[in-house]
Amino acid sequence: MRRTGTPSWLSVRRGEPTLGSDHDDFVVKPPPPARVWAVGGGKGGIGKSFLVANLATVAARSGKRVILIDADLGGANLHTCLGVRAGERVSLSDYFEDRVLELDKVAIETPVPGLRLILGALGHTGKAETTAEQRTQLLRAVRKLPADLVIFDLAAGTDRSTIDFFLEADEGFVVTTPEPTAIENAYAFLRAAFYRQLAHELADSSARDVIRLSMDQRNERGIRTPADLMAEIDRLDPAEGQRFRRLIEGFHPHLVVNQVRDTEEVKMGFSIRSVCKKYFGIDVDYAGYICFDDNVWRSVKERRPLVLAYPSSDGALYIRRIVKKLLGT
């Protein structure tokens, strides 16, 4: 087995009580587990890594201990957004292949104080997707990281790794741009996440067959939307219908629209939220939008987070507002 030595959560943090006047006072409390966010969106090139780097920078500068995980294993480039050279440095592959035994030891420093990064390259395995065992192992370790916030930068697409990381997070973000292609992929992403969660949570259910059937959009029973599926489950087993409703009510992804150019495109976020409610029955939180801003590509070219390179730009302002809203910082 890989784990040896003292678990990282047992390490005594600075400023915490250690030994008191007698042994009764010796209480080592594990720190609260790190909050986990995951940022996905279905389509590539819509600014997921850009958003992650900037959200994390703002959070770190507000005093949070932040660790980023580049889970885009086939095309990891979050490090570049932060001005970190990957080179031959440790990465997730070292952790998965037992060359580094603690996940915390894979997190490398970035130029931003308080912000560390776990590189996503799976160099030696050459794989772009993790196994179920690796995902479980990683997710357990993530909760024990000495951090206040861990953010997954997810790959494009809807493969199992991506969706599982998204579903395991405390807060899931779906990024899109106002273009039809990105919006279509965002819906596909939400649909994949929702059905995967449903299949998992209702695996023992009498409705599992109809759920499996409904995952094929062209199924013979004509189940197209979650509303259709719920009606079908209600018909088969009303108690399962109630479970289904509770699952839907507990699924609250956040939406961020990137590269917004005008008021009409700001409204697109509201429209997507409305459609998610009507079509999927999902309450999406429109967390915010980021205006199209020349400073964004300048900051990417300079390999510096926008919020540091151009702190007074529109984009930086909007990113700070999103973090403020979600972290209350």
Place this chain on the structure above:
Amino acid sequence: MRALAEQNYYELIEASPDGSPQQIERAYRIARSAYLPSSAATYSLYSSEECAAILRRIEEAYAVLSDARLRREYDARLGRAPAPTPASVEPARTKRVVPARSEPARAPEPDLARRPSGERRGLPPPPPLVGRRAAAEFDLENSFAPDNGVFDGEVLRRIRVSLGIELEEISSITKINDQHLRSIESNQYEVLPAPVYLRGFLKQIAKCLSLDPGQVADSYTHRMRETATGGA
């Protein structure tokens, strides 16, 4: 989660049943824009026929909810207390649409449902909301409250944009000239109307954005005076 055909008018346009006329108007505009043929938000999920059918129901909902008398009658059919009048509107704290208790009432009087849209634009004056935003169901804009409490033109513009409101819509509701609105948002103090008119304009804009009219007018004009005297 209810099928579209079973949703009541408030659910259809995603407005709070306690929403002010202005909030109903805004919810309608947002709901409508999602299902227009040009909308990128729907094309991959709904056919154009489905969008058209949803749009018809949204228009039907708006025809009733934007008319005070019809809305009262509709609320009564839903088994609800009448919606608050503008004078009694309190900042709403509800975050989500509250489903109606009874089955949705359907099919308003056909003649009213078919009124030309121009007739429906004759909105009552913006309700005098006090304090922070009342449209809590659209809380994105809450994050744009100025940290320093100063409402200058740029802050007003950001809040307006975050609400998805075009300048022309504010002009159409308040009857303030487009050019004045642009000048206010770009802090072009030298071309603004006389202070007494400016305060009135600012209060109307604030009402459209559900901000505190007095606070906005005081803050903006204070900043303007500071600039004129070379202050901060």
